[in-house]
Amino acid sequence: MKDTDHETRGEALLSALDNSGDACPIRPNYAVFRKFADWLATFLLCSSMIFVTVVLCAILFFLAAKGGGALSWEFVTEPPRNGMTEGGIITPIVGTLQLIFVSMCFAFPVGVVTAVYFNEYARGGTLKKSLRLAMRSLASIPSVVLGLFGLAFFCTFLRFGTSLLSAGLTLGCMVLPTIVTASETALANVPQDYRDAAYALGATEWQTIYGVVLPSAFPGIITGGILSVGRVAGETAPIMFTGAVFFAPGFARGVFDSVMALPYHVYVLATAGTNIEKTTPLQYGTILVLLAVVLGISMVGMAARSRLRKDVL
Numbered sequence: 001m002k003d004t005d006h007e008t009r010g011e012a013l014l015s016a017l018d019n020s021g022d023a024c025p026i027r028p029n030y031a032v033f034r035k036f037a038d039w040l041a042t043f044l045l046c047s048s049m050i051f052v053t054v055v056l057c058a059i060l061f062f063l064a065a066k067g068g069g070a071l072s073w074e075f076v077t078e079p080p081r082n083g084m085t086e087g088g089i090i091t092p093i094v095g096t097l098q099l100i101f102v103s104m105c106f107a108f109p110v111g112v113v114t115a116v117y118f119n120e121y122a123r124g125g126t127l128k129k130s131l132r133l134a135m136r137s138l139a140s141i142p143s144v145v146l147g148l149f150g151l152a153f154f155c156t157f158l159r160f161g162t163s164l165l166s167a168g169l170t171l172g173c174m175v176l177p178t179i180v181t182a183s184e185t186a187l188a189n190v191p192q193d194y195r196d197a198a199y200a201l202g203a204t205e206w207q208t209i210y211g212v213v214l215p216s217a218f219p220g221i222i223t224g225g226i227l228s229v230g231r232v233a234g235e236t237a238p239i240m241f242t243g244a245v246f247f248a249p250g251f252a253r254g255v256f257d258s259v260m261a262l263p264y265h266v267y268v269l270a271t272a273g274t275n276i277e278k279t280t281p282l283q284y285g286t287i288l289v290l291l292a293v294v295l296g297i298s299m300v301g302m303a304a305r306s307r308l309r310k311d312v313l
Helices: 002-020 026-070 090-121 126-139 143-157 164-188 192-200 205-234 237-242 262-271 276-312
Strands: none
Touching: 026 276, 090 126, 090 164, 090 205, 090 262, 090 276, 126 164, 143 164, 143 237, 164 205, 164 237, 192 205, 205 262, 205 276, 237 262, 262 276
């Protein structure tokens, strides 16, 4: 009898809840809230994407309107002359490429080796924490401070002078945290099963890292290199103290020669204060060429990354 009474009371309670209309509306209200939140998030994300796209297009349109008239075959193949008011920018273009090459020759291998140590060999402790703190601190140092460091250390203490080598090493120090962070993330994303399989086949730790881990992580490592190239090509403060000059009669033929660079060339044209009407189109034309150089190098890097990713998969 008691079980029957309990079942009857339970059925009566459920029937009362269904008919009362107090508890059931919670579900429809919750569904409406979820739909509104989803719509709001989608609206905000789309608005952000549209805003960034509009700003980028506006900047490109502004630069094209200001400097498009200066672009020509002579502009990108001739050196500057007549007080930077005539000629082209081939000397700064080559100097920028030289700075990218020297800086990446230093920063890329050092950054990858540092990331391998952090992810594969370091087992925690004070040393690892201290090195990681130093790397994060290096990332937060302003570029002008790094330029003064390069002047004091590379130019004066090591006696490299104001040269391509000093400027390239300073830029390499500046982008080192970017390469280390991207490489360490790529190494951490390699599945542990890859390492276990290599160890099971009798490979040593170094053989596993060199033959299995690094090839698998290399597409992600290249991402750090691409980001670093963009920053190296566009920085002015580090090179104005260490290696860039207002005018050079030719290309740098050695690492101890001074160079012209596109960002410093723009800075000089914008601050010289003479023949503004003639130099203004050259400023914006130089900026367009600089963007094209960075974009071209980035596209080559992304194509190489995509090819390597297909080979890994």
